[in-house]
Amino acid sequence: MEVILISSIFLSFFIVFLLLTKKQKVLTDRILVIWFVIIGIHLLGFYFNQKGYWEIFPHLVGITAPMPLLHGPMLFLYTLYSLRNDRKIRAIDYLHLIPALASYLYMLPFFFFYSVEEKRMVDNGKIQDYSVFSIVLLVAILISGLIYSILSYRLTTKHQNKIDNYFSYSEGINIKWLRNCILSIGLVFFSATIIYILRDALGIQFPFNVEYIIYLIIIGFVFYIGYFGIKQENIFTNNPTIKSAVEGVSESSKKYKNSGLKSEDITELYKNLLKTMVDDKPYLDSKLSLSELAQILKISPNQLSQIINQEAKVNFHDFVNNYRVEEFIQKASENKNFSLLALALDSGFNSKSSFNTIFKKQKGITPSQYLSKQVQKDLKT
Template structure:
């Protein structure tokens, strides 16, 4: 018969696992477009779920069996902070080149914990089992005590470093979000702030529970209360992410079909190059550019970005406005038609490339080439066919 505190821990672990599975399913349903950022949330949630599995094994399995699982469960906690940091790096458009390096610490931690389990089995053959828990006097074994203290200190240090880095990258993201995404800055700031505060609380709770696990082997009500707080915070995080589905989504674009939805993430240098290539493809096709009703949202949808992102790339990296870009492409095509089809009227050519009137065409053409269409045609044709 389970005691009341242990029964509470069992129920809390089950509730936490259900929440984690729900959130994983929710993220999975967002599809491939969201995977680049959400893959790190997957890692974070799986690591959190492993902590709930650990609580289940502590209650349901024999202590001699759970001893072998210590390296797995404790190592998983070292994946939490890098995962959430990489998530915010991804949505901020600053993906690291070697993201897996952030998880390099997992291997030495796992090896250290395997060694500690081996030392326990070697030096504590007569394990003292008290009320379902193994009691060890770590102070009597220097190497074993140092391993656990080093792992615990490493966890605290990692949390502190990554929390600072996460808050910094998030602050930069919020500064750029309004410019590139045209986002509701107040709502976005509130969402990110609540998410970060919730994650910070989770790590404080993790630190507290880890300290309690090492400092004492008793499953008392203090541990139960800490776990209840953990589950409540995790529930709030589930609600936050569920209330903002696909908030940060990367685009799929095959160069032919228009994306089904608009991506919402910041663009980095590599993405700017990809946007420029997509823009060149749309320009070369010409159909949309020569449409008299073309607009910034239509062009952005064809490229696979938001209007704010396209405007950002045009202004900051190509040095021109949307209308300047459209008029330049139309003028280039009109210049070709004026020379290659000399029998066509200027008005016919103007309307074929998207201008609504001859006067508008003349103004745009002269602004770009410095000549009117008629002068450009006559001078170019005369150079091609000089009078002998």
């Protein structure tokens, strides 16, 4: 455990170093730097506590106690500004930091007016001055973490819906990595809540230090960010594709609030859309977006989105990729000598992973399984 903990502390500050030396830093980089400094100090405090340094240096007692109150807000702010294009944090968003600041203000007398021996006694539970505060702080940390995890996940869900309604592809604009970050942080707080309820409310005694479980999950999160950031390059490099995607979605939603289409207009435009998809096959463009297809049809993106959602009962992403799947099936039946990937790319998909995911979503089975079934049907007939 000690080696893993030291490694995670080192990695936390190494991530900070990578972000600080990154060229063309954006707002989310600065948020992540602050967050990982907090995580690094938090883990360092836990390490010092486990090594008994707080007994040797009692002035360290309580310094990191309110820090977990910052993890939820930092997660939320990082998520929020990953999906926005602001250059600085809005004044209202600093309010999320008030609980942590209030906790530190409440502890000022402890930090500056308690003697060394009194701090030791408070840490060992022999002085109960901060016992109620400790319980309130723990509950606040757990509630804060759970609420902010839920709020952050809701932000990504809403944004993903916008992406699916605006783009026919996911490469370069996929926010799955961000959702995994949120889920991992949510897991930390959910696990902590369950553990503390079992231990403190129900009196269940664990044969191990329950804090190890919580900190192991935090350590796992640090390693995840380190691995993903270096391997996938979504965190340590700027991605103009994501930025343009967000700008496109935001601009579209601002510009077209009401389409003003009548039911008969929708029916007629939908017929024209279907005819265009069959005759011109715009879906063969792997980067096809809602605005590009709307431009072909000479209508607004919002009108096109309304037509697809209302008539086809799906979002733009699924609508376009349904045609790509059918195109692949047709090409596969006519060109048995080509690889599946080559046929998929020729049908409008731009990667093997997205092709397999979308095909299985549309047909319920993998492309190879589907084609095998088709061969068996042909043999029977």
